[in-house]
Amino acid sequence: MKKVHTNRVWLIDDDSVNNMIHEIFFKDFFPNIVVRSFEEADVAYEELKGLIASRETKLIPDFIFLDINMPVMNGWDFLDEFHDNMFFMTQEIKMVMLTSSIDTVDYNRALQFPSVVGYLIKPLDLEKVEGIIS
Secondary structure (H helix, E strand, O other): OOOOOOOEEEEEOOOHHHHHHHHHHHHHHOOOOEEEEEOOHHHHHHHHHHHHHHOOHHHOOOEEEEOOOOOOOOHHHHHHHHHHHOHHHOOOOEEEEEEOOOOHHHHHHHOOOOOEEEEEEOOOOHHHHHHHHO
């Protein structure tokens, strides 16, 4: 197993089963990473905004694994808000799209955001995750 420099990962997916599977994945393969999951992107966004405002740097995620298709605030909305209001954090917080979409339009759109460093198809794959977060 590679040495991982990542301390904190957030999972944002409206599917609680996917979140549970991915939490187990991180626990099994990256036990030193603290994982937090959210089923609502707007809740995660507000929490992130609050952590940044309060300078709670120990709690800010290094990576956010973000689903695209979610109700209320989808992954695109989250990315738009993040880049519009927290662009200064794009070097500290990296986004990984974690989706079931194999649409090249989605893939190309995701790569237009400076903070997006990966586009993964569910479920997580050890080799691909190691290539992104290590």
